[in-house]
Amino acid sequence: MKNCFVAQSGGPTVAINASLAGVIAGVAGSGMYDTLYGSINGIKGLIDDKLMNLSTTIAGNPDLMKRLIHTPAMYLGSCRFKLPSWKEDVSVYETIFKRFKEYDIGAFFYIGGNDSMDTVLKLSDYAKSIGSDIRIIGVPKTIDNDLMVTDHTPGYGSAAKYVATSVLEVAHDTYIYAVKTVTIIEIMGRDAGWLTAAAALARNSYSNAPQLIYLPETDFNKDNFVDDVRNLLKNNDSVIVAVSEGIHDAEGNYISAGKSTADTFGHSQLSGAGKALEYIIKDTLGVKVRSIEINTLQRCGAHISSKTDLDEAYASGKSAVNYAEEGLSGIMVIMNRVSDSPYTIEYSSARIADIANEAKSVPREWINERGNDIMPAMLDYLRPLIQGETPVEYKNGLPVYMDVSHLIHK
Amino acid sequence: MKNCFVAQSGGPTVAINASLAGVIAGVAGSGMYDTLYGSINGIKGLIDDKLMNLSTTIAGNPDLMKRLIHTPAMYLGSCRFKLPSWKEDVSVYETIFKRFKEYDIGAFFYIGGNDSMDTVLKLSDYAKSIGSDIRIIGVPKTIDNDLMVTDHTPGYGSAAKYVATSVLEVAHDTYIYAVKTVTIIEIMGRDAGWLTAAAALARNSYSNAPQLIYLPETDFNKDNFVDDVRNLLKNNDSVIVAVSEGIHDAEGNYISAGKSTADTFGHSQLSGAGKALEYIIKDTLGVKVRSIEINTLQRCGAHISSKTDLDEAYASGKSAVNYAEEGLSGIMVIMNRVSDSPYTIEYSSARIADIANEAKSVPREWINERGNDIMPAMLDYLRPLIQGETPVEYKNGLPVYMDVSHLIHK
Incomplete structure (x- = not known):
């Protein structure tokens, strides 16, 4: 069985670790993948060989999985690193794909926003160009909610x-x-x-x-x-x-x-x-x-996150593993809204080329004519997304989050 | 049986309505007092005759009482109003004491910080000067924790x-x-x-x-x-x-x-x-x-208040009613710390003259010599005060607080 890499990138959200937990659960339950390694500080961890085994440290521990879901910001750290075009500078791609080979990787999951999807696009294009069958999958997150195609993004x-x-x-x-x-x-x-x-x-x-x-x-x-x-x-x-x-x-x-x-x-x-x-x-x-x-x-502010949001972030991460198993690559997990009430969504995938480097605005018809208020349609869209509260763990009066020593002491 | 007035003043805290709920519960359970009226916008409500009956609207409703405890800022509104010295200008005192007579008032509870305690001091001095036996009692609140004599203040x-x-x-x-x-x-x-x-x-x-x-x-x-x-x-x-x-x-x-x-x-x-x-x-x-x-x-931020704090605020309000029944006046409810661990406090009262218009600083020995950190003693003092979480009521994804229409539409 092949192994997998996962990394997180861009700015923090409250839901990005729930997506990570979803990927961990997906790989743990997979018949196709064995060990999941987390890359520290986004794509840079792959380049610098800074990786941690998530299968042995977290996957089998329900308490840690639950805590991870409720921990804000990136458990694996982040980076702001824009890949060059591989046609202009192939060296960094060679380093990354050497790492893939070294760890016998079958799939790489990248959880992030617009910039991170640019990385997913470039890596999947490069994989295709060298005939690699490594699956490269994007998992969305951003508080800005500005990713194309998907109904909304985890974190929003x-x-x-x-x-x-x-x-x-x-x-x-x-x-x-x-x-x-x-x-x-x-x-x-x-x-x-x-x-x-x-x-x-x-x-x-x-x-x-x-x-x-x-x-x-x-x-x-x-x-x-x-x-x-x-x-x-x-x-x-x-x-x-x-x-x-x-x-x-x-x-x-x-x-x-x-x-x-x-x-x-x-x-x-x-x-x-x-x-x-x-x-x-x-x-x-x-x-x-x-x-x-x-x-x-x-x-x-993880102490007041939306249960709907964390549930969807987790499901998005898990879906990403399913799509890799199905052989998809160069895609991002998306949500399609079936109805507002009862609120129903379906998970699906979309070509990363239609998503990366684009941004979605609030439709003009959801803003009133004078431009000083929103219209009821915007509220219908929004209301389901904040539903439900999440059981944050408290100790001595403060929330208990994941120990992130690996980000602090290096 | 006599009736009572209660008002809130100064800047908001998350616990000031818990103190109000304590006063409501105290009067409802009193053998000496009948109806409790809330004065809108602090002492100004007494002057302008803007009062609401809290005994009929809230006291008998456990759901509303619970909601009031968890609602931030002042349910009765606030004011920034400094009473003149009654020796220089007695007219406003005459108006207030006329109102006391009109509503057959036996006790007035004022929930607030330093400035509010100045009002308690002046009103109780004036009461004494005219031979009135109306009890004037202060209930502390402030996030600043700078009131004298008491170990700490509700809201902090x-x-x-x-x-x-x-x-x-x-x-x-x-x-x-x-x-x-x-x-x-x-x-x-x-x-x-x-x-x-x-x-x-x-x-x-x-x-x-x-x-x-x-x-x-x-x-x-x-x-x-x-x-x-x-x-x-x-x-x-x-x-x-x-x-x-x-x-x-x-x-x-x-x-x-x-x-x-x-x-x-x-x-x-x-x-x-x-x-x-x-x-x-x-x-x-x-x-x-x-x-x-x-x-x-x-x-x-009432969605993350300290249970210890709200419990103490409520108990302070209730104690205020007890002290009025015992015949005390010109006092503020205080907390004495018996021990840090197990954390134990006792409620008591202190002369308002020792509290009003003074401010308590952090002791120099609780700060390190270089002045860039605190000492362990400060943490021992602090830790008990943030213990416990409070069950905020949520509906449609948002906290449910008290309807404050009476402050908005006048």
Whole structure:
């Protein structure tokens, strides 16, 4: 029986280790593959021969498997490493395929986002060119939800749940004072507004916050924004605005607080969209205003992940092993939505060439005409993805995650 | 039987509604008091006659009581309102005591921090001066943990748990890349370092982050800081620094990113301690560095509150009613620690005059000599306060909190 490699790449999500657990379970249950090796720091671990045996350390231990599923960021570490074209520089490909031979590898699973799928594309193209039958399979992950073809990506649902919960809790925080206030909440997503749109999930029977939502899929108009906030303040003490970090004007310039002249340390500060909108309101309306940047936890807050998301991430990893067994290569695992209610998806595969180096935007018809809110169709799409809570393990008051010594002490 | 008033004041915590629930339960079980009215927006609700009957709406409903305990921020709203001295301006006191008479009030419970205890002090002094036997009782809350006499304050344990969890999750986020990085995490607490110290709880068997902790109780020395980070980078790829927003140099000047000259909107930007430390590292060491400001969720992230904290907040509210029944007034409920392990506290009361308008700092001996870390005694003090998780109610993937329409639509 052949062995397998798995690696993780790109930016963290809460679900990327659930996909890894799925691959581990898939290989453990496979009649075709024997040992699964994890490559440390993405594709670089293959080049530098930094590998760990996941079959002996994790596969047979249900407690560790469960813990792995709930651990944020990459258990195997990550890298930002773009493969050169093999037609221009074949040496790194030769190193990687030498490693494949050395470990008697039958399949390589790469869990990542757009850039990682570029690696899957190049490796599978190269394999074909040398007549190698090693299966190269992509497993999707990204909080940005911007991968083509698939209905959505693992990692997005948990990030959406984190964003919606945060907006709801910040809303409770703002309602306590009987004074006019504007709160700007900046959310990740430079090119696509999927995650910012999730702020709308915070609305409920008593709270209409966020009352305004701005995505990078439309042009931001400062005058319209000020008018909208002014109108809302007539009937609301507290106005909450959700804004994507990537909003831009009609000329394509990012809305930021500007290249200020240097500060006392000699740096030119470039503040984000949230700060920019804060200053616009301060300048024009003079009401109390503050901006909050939802921090790194939107991609690593494993203590509040979506069960649906982790379940799907795990199933995606397992499906990847099935597709390798079936002889597929140069593909990514995708999800097709059969229905919103009851929420049903089917796993399938798509040619990596149709996915790599492309990005999916929020459809214009899911954003209202004025470009300051989303439409109900977006909510129908989103709601199933945040359903269910996951049983995080706690000890001494803190979540227990996987020991990542192998990433820290090298 | 007489009736009671209750109000909440100051900044939000995750535990302040648990204290309110404790007061509701205390009055419901009292043989001395009948109806409990909640004053909307702190003491201002008494002045403006904005009151709601909590006995008929919440007291008898176990589901609502449980939900109230887990709802962040103030169910009754808050205010920032400093009473004048009654010797200088008696009119507002006359209005409040007229309201007490109108509703046949026997006791008033005020849940809040330092400023709120000033209100308790002034109202109880005034009551004494006019021979009123209305009991005026303070119930503590603050994430800052800076109230005198009491061992700690409700709200602090949950904020500490949120901070420690966040630092652990951010550490996992930083370990994934095999490059030298410095991450600065700014935590609330302008005058006292209690909450920043809680970052140390994130350390475990595989992760020593945060490796540096700076509190406002010591003077910050830039050169020492750079030396410390440089030394740590020799053996650590990732260095994480926890810093209080209130750090200052030996002359007492806040460490901030400086009054930069105006940005493109004409504002002079004042960035916080986190940004300042980010720039210092960028200037001196040239490694990859970023700063994260732990946002509003450290005071309102009810989805990860400490069970110990909510239990104590509830018990504090209930104790307040007992003390009123016993005839005490001009006091605040306090907790005395009997032992760290097993963790045991006793509830008691202390004269409000010894508490109001004072602030408690982290003892110097709980901070190491160099002022870049805390000592084990601080951890012994802290650890019991974050123990236990609370069963937040979820619906459609989001936490279910109390309907606060009465704060929003007025």
